Amino acid sequence: MVDQTDDITPWLARLPKVELHLHLEGSLRPATLFQLAQRNGVELGADSPAALTALYQFNDFNDFVRLFLAGLATLRTAEDFTDATVALAAELAEQNVRYAEVTTTPGNHHRRGIDMAEYRDGLNEGRRRARAEHGVDLAWVCDISRESEDPGSEWTVDYLLGPTAPDGVVGLGLGGVEDGYPPELFTSSFARARAAGLASLPHAGETVGAASVWGALRALRANRIGHGIRSLDDPALLDHLVAHDIPLEVAPTSNACLKLVPSVAEHPLAHLADAGVPVTLNTDDPAYFQTTLTTELLVAHRLHGFTTERLLAAQHTALAACYADPATKARIREELTDFAASTSADQP
Template structure:
């Protein structure tokens, strides 16, 4: 009986791997493989607190958010020149393709790199060189979501103006994000920057309801008028808020492993993913920081089925949600949705029947 169950799970994981995917919530800084991090450090003559990929991976066990943040900032520390960003996006894209991700919106934090001796436009240009290579080699489509850090507000206006400029939007910037610690740094502090971006046609795509409760989500909605919300899982504690999210079809970018690894949720079993879906929320499933959390989008789908109570139909719905609420032009959404749906039917007949 155990062999049969194990074989069924292997078959399911092969099915999940084969599914065409879209990811909307994944951070560049949390997606740098250890081997590349070491190469960047060597290239830029920087010291790291480890000398091998194996030693690096041992540091992926976090006892606090600060431990996680320190690992993420090591990636920031090693990104010094435009070529470094090119190489990270190329490696990141190859990792996405490995899991059959066809479309991704990548979040990155430009204000970390204002002192690197090169313009943000140069950095974005190098990232777009890698983006073009990935599109040509694999058909992977990528767009960019630069974000502002709540706890470091000084550069916020400059970042919003740069992100909303025609030069940036022509170069693939599709939204303005907001990340960092929520407690003590309310979204309302950035209302003017997001209002400016919105007036320029750049939508708001902030994190909320990850490190703070439902009140943080309410304020983010009221102050920033978001098109999507990163995480948003604490909404489950406020049924009025859940009803609002359902009524306005305001999508949530849910990242189960991230939430468990950072203590936002005690376990996968207690994660509100299924309850949010059952309530009628528009939910997408994402990795957040796949290297730092040692996960992948395929793994997130497997965990959602194995631990959170979802079924294959829920996974397919989440994938199609991601396409529908993405910042792709409508004609691209229609084209990709048709292609994905046809592939779903073929894979269902091969693996599930």
């Protein structure tokens, strides 16, 4: 557990932040999940948010999947998607996150029989309220669930190019089970998405090796890589990421919780950064992994030697790698510059 009394915490609290790898469906804290479950008559096996918290102490990936699916079951109407988005925005605002690209999986909701116009309307209203009520700008990355979507159907990209897609979509993602579902299967979907002006933002190298990252780069022409920690398996791949300035969306607590690394302290974050790979820090599924972006930055500082200079640089990296409009980017860049100028350079 990271010591929350570390002297750097006030500095971290004030630091303007950008997050690039965050799943809406993995952001449902116990209070929000309980509220949604009561509204929709979903039985979660807990009679209060406090009792529900115990379910967030999962032991393995299967426990996580069960909780994640229970969370999905509570999202049914436009109001539900709006409330989930606004709750996330409130949490981000408390951490001084100024902009976030939030992943959501439309196919998962379509397969559950959700009206996709309701899904769109809920996300649109949630995004509007995030900005109006909390000062947080959100954009969407809509991803394909590898094991659930027939690659030949191209359902997700068809959806994104159709009338019920939400506003503010900046990229096509690729999530789910890597083993047995290589990026190359989805080449056509990503080609169509890129032709429509969307970024290519797949997960790769999270649970399987460097070949998955190479596939995302070569077949999908990835602009960023979600996770990508197995890039360390191949020195040539590391050199490629550095030479082509391709950022990794790194989420140490997530990787430790899913037993992909032995512990947060043994995560390869520092090795990736020391190799010169552009790294950004992220929460992935913050509610279920019981983390925040501020905590991830504190982990990087306390356990991986990230100085305040490197933490600030990681925010500039995230800002440069994001798909915010130019005015939003300029505003946040100015905030980061002003913050650096106003704070002590000799923080720990």
